[in-house]
Amino acid sequence: MSAIKSVTSRIEELEKLASEAGIDISDELKKIGDKIEETSKSAKAWQRVELARNPDRPRALDIINNICDDFIELHGDRYFGDDLALIGGIGFINGIPVTIIGNQKGRNLKETMARNGGMANPEGYRKALRLAKQAEKFHRPIITLIDTQGAYPGLGAEERGIGEAIAMNLREFSQLMTPVICIIIGEGGSGGALGIGVGDKVYMLENAVYSVISPEGYASILLRDSSQAKHAAGMMKITAEDVLRMKVCNGIIREPEGGAHLDQAESSRLIKETIVRDLEDLMPRNPAVLVRYRNQKIRKFGHYEES
Amino acid sequence: MTEKKIVCPICKSEVDHETLSVNLMVCPSCKYHFRMEPNERIAYLADNGSFIELCKNMKSLNPIDMEGYTEKLSEAKKKSSMSEAVVTGTCTIEKVPVVLGIMSFSFMGGSMGSVVGEKISRAMLKGAEQKLPVILYATSGGARMQEGIFSLMQMAKTASSAAELDRAGIPLFLVLCDPTTGGVTASFAMLGDVTIAEPGALIGFAGPRVIEGTIKQSLPEGFQRAEFQQNKGFVDIISPRNEQRALLVKLLKSHAGLAYESAASFARTTAKASALAESVRSGGKA
Numbered sequence: 001m002s003a004i005k006s007v008t009s010r011i012e013e014l015e016k017l018a019s020e021a022g023i024d025i026s027d028e029l030k031k032i033g034d035k036i037e038e039t040s041k042s043a044k045a046w047q048r049v050e051l052a053r054n055p056d057r058p059r060a061l062d063i064i065n066n067i068c069d070d071f072i073e074l075h076g077d078r079y080f081g082d083d084l085a086l087i088g089g090i091g092f093i094n095g096i097p098v099t100i101i102g103n104q105k106g107r108n109l110k111e112t113m114a115r116n117g118g119m120a121n122p123e124g125y126r127k128a129l130r131l132a133k134q135a136e137k138f139h140r141p142i143i144t145l146i147d148t149q150g151a152y153p154g155l156g157a158e159e160r161g162i163g164e165a166i167a168m169n170l171r172e173f174s175q176l177m178t179p180v181i182c183i184i185i186g187e188g189g190s191g192g193a194l195g196i197g198v199g200d201k202v203y204m205l206e207n208a209v210y211s212v213i214s215p216e217g218y219a220s221i222l223l224r225d226s227s228q229a230k231h232a233a234g235m236m237k238i239t240a241e242d243v244l245r246m247k248v249c250n251g252i253i254r255e256p257e258g259g260a261h262l263d264q265a266e267s268s269r270l271i272k273e274t275i276v277r278d279l280e281d282l283m284p285r286n287p288a289v290l291v292r293y294r295n296q297k298i299r300k301f302g303h304y305e306e307s
Numbered sequence: 308m309t310e311k312k313i314v315c316p317i318c319k320s321e322v323d324h325e326t327l328s329v330n331l332m333v334c335p336s337c338k339y340h341f342r343m344e345p346n347e348r349i350a351y352l353a354d355n356g357s358f359i360e361l362c363k364n365m366k367s368l369n370p371i372d373m374e375g376y377t378e379k380l381s382e383a384k385k386k387s388s389m390s391e392a393v394v395t396g397t398c399t400i401e402k403v404p405v406v407l408g409i410m411s412f413s414f415m416g417g418s419m420g421s422v423v424g425e426k427i428s429r430a431m432l433k434g435a436e437q438k439l440p441v442i443l444y445a446t447s448g449g450a451r452m453q454e455g456i457f458s459l460m461q462m463a464k465t466a467s468s469a470a471e472l473d474r475a476g477i478p479l480f481l482v483l484c485d486p487t488t489g490g491v492t493a494s495f496a497m498l499g500d501v502t503i504a505e506p507g508a509l510i511g512f513a514g515p516r517v518i519e520g521t522i523k524q525s526l527p528e529g530f531q532r533a534e535f536q537q538n539k540g541f542v543d544i545i546s547p548r549n550e551q552r553a554l555l556v557k558l559l560k561s562h563a564g565l566a567y568e569s570a571a572s573f574a575r576t577t578a579k580a581s582a583l584a585e586s587v588r589s590g591g592k593a
Contacts, residue, residue, distance in 0.1 A: 151493075153513030153521045158531060161541050163492035163512035170466030171473070171498055190450075191462060191493040191512070198463050212450050212459040212490075222452055237371045237455050246370070248456050298467045299428060301460035302421030303370035306362070 007036060042234025049215060049233050051207035052186045056261035058268060060087060060102030060145040063185060066268030067275065068092055071100070077126035080160060085116040085152070086124030086196070088131040090140070094276055096283075099135035101128045101196050102145030105186070118187075119152035122165035125195045129169050132176055141179040141279055144196040149214055151192030166195040173198035174295055179282035181275060183253065184208040185260075200294050201278050202248070204240040205267070206255040210248070211238040248301065315339050331548045340505050340548055342485065344387075345394040345409040348444060352552055353398035353407065360396040362429060367391060367422045369453075376453040379415065387414045391422045392447070395430040397439065400552065403559045406434045409444040412486070419491055420451035424461025427495060431468040435475040440559055444482045445496040448514075449489015462494035469498040478562035480555065483510050483533070483542065497541070501558055503551070504533035504542045511536075 011029060018025045051057070064071050068091035075082040088101040105118035128144075135142045151162050173180060173196075180199030188197065188210035204210060213221070215233040220226035237243075240252045253274050260267035282290065312321040318337035327334070331351060332341040349358050369376045384390060392414035398407050408430040410417045419427075427443065434441035450458035472479050481499030485508035492512050504510060511531035519526055529535050536542040546554050 151512065153517045155518060155522055155526070155530075158511050158513065158518065159539050161497075161539065164497040164541055166462075166493040166512070167466060167495070167497035170463050170494055171470045174463070174467040175470050175474070190459065191490055194459055194462055195493075198466075210456055212452050212455060218452055235371075235373060236452075242371075243456055246456060248460060295467045295471070298460070298463045301457060301464055302425050303368050303454070303457055304421045304425060305366040305368055307364045307366070 083124030086120040103148040125165035147186035177287035417447035418451035447491035465495035
């Protein structure tokens with residue numbers, strides 16, 4: 001950022017010199033100015049990506065432990081196995097029983113390996129759906145904590161139908177007759193994030209990002225240069241402010257100064273505050289009305305022209 | 308004036324466009340299924356002159372001001388003479404009225420942005436509303452990344468509309484064509500009541516190159532092809548193109564009959580129930 005400042009001051013000097021010499025360089029300067037603005041936007045977006053990926057950032061289980069009076073983890077999809085990259089269970093928040101589902105990343109190499117870097121396989125999404133249906137059956141609200149680069153692009157995931165598993169979650173979560181609150185706590189990447197991201201309310205933590213593909217993926221596919229990830233991050237409009245502006249999320253949950261990783265307890269408190277407020281708002285509502293509004297909202301997403 | 312020959316990418320035999328077109332864009336020697344455009348599929352599937360296009364004037368915008376997207380769109384329009392990567396409408400097939408949606412891979416890789424998502428969503432909602440079976444031909448590289456988060460949300464949107472159709476008891480038939488990947492696979496394409504695939508079609512979520520990059524080894528022969536997906540349990544029927552119309556007619560007859568029958572029997576049951584309730588109320592005098 002300081003590099004940008006020094007360039008800006010050099011340009012001001014140049015502008016002064018040019019006007020003294022009676023030369024018009026405003027067109028050139030505007031071009032440079034635009035470029036600087038773009039670079040600084042990219043730098044800001046990239047800073048968010050780095051914060052969202054910070055290994056010390058509170059993970060789903062950290063948040064669960066901080067916001068719940070008690071939590072019982074439930075395992076398995078009943079078909080294939082238990083996916084440690086996507087966890088879930090029943091918690092009590094201020095005494096209210098809720099079902100919590102979340103992507104779980106590790107903090108060190110060993111944990112990251114065990115959690116597959118937070119990239120879930122089909123059994124993870126099927127477990128999420130099982131727990132969601134269970135929550136619906138017993139009238140528990142659902143909270144999802146999203147933090148993944150995306151679903152796991154592996155051989156086994158394809159063999160076991162990762163596409164079908166995510167598709168089914170999108171369809172079924174849209175119809176759940178119980179409140180669903182989704183919070184993107186770190187990385188919200190692609191269909192893997194959306195697979196537990198359909199709900200009545202969607203929030204983003206201040207430094208979380210939400211995108212259709214990772215900046216690296218965008219750079220390598222559309223810019224044909226994977227080293228352009230920073231630049232791509234700026235172009236893609238992935239910050240919480242961007243996503244809120246596009247009305248794809250309902251609000252932004254503030255983080256402690258400098259980022260959630262600096263004060264896990266305080267960031268959990270801020271998350272809990274939002275959840276408790278929304279539970280009070282959503283729980284008394286008629287579930288059928290909730291589902292109708294949820295689907296009306298989902299079907300409005302998009303930007304097009306019709307003449 | 309000699310017409311340019313088309314070389315089959317599989318058997319390398321040369322074929323002229325006329326022959327290929329008459330043969331439903333299937334290689335006469337090796338049965339390789341070339342990609343086929345919506346207008347060609349409509350001509351094959353719909354009863355003559357029955358197709359009425361929906362949302363004809365829906366246009367994509369550049370919702371996140373992505374550099375180069377506007378140019379890319381107009382280029383795609385010019386090259387394909389289509390307005391977007393999907394054509395939707397109503398028609399009859401052997402006199403059975405249906406909603407039909409057909410994607411095109413040649414329009415920006417069949418990618419799903421706001422317009423594609425909206426058109427497919429409305430096609431399904433129309434089916435639910437008017438009790439018309441819905442047939443969707445999918446082919447896509449996935450979400451249209453140039454539309455950022457809006458493209459991701461089209462997955463949720465099409466799945467929500469598929470839910471509406473599902474709850475209404477109206478059948479959704481999917482035909483997966485080469486290739487069907489990414490966000491389209493992970494949304495409406497995997498939500499059909501019956502899933503048909505064209506022979507040899509690549510069907511999957513992650514693209515083969517991405518998977519190879521993850522597992523650092525090359526993929527087995529036939530991985531993610533229609534036959535593989537059937538073997539793994541994700542495709543009901545692999546149907547060669549020249550058999551698809553007859554297959555769809557059979558499926559329409561079986562499902563539409565059931566749908567109407569159940570609706571009719573539901574009406575009869577409720578009529579009977581209310582008559583019974585009435586007779587109880589009036590002390591069994593009726």
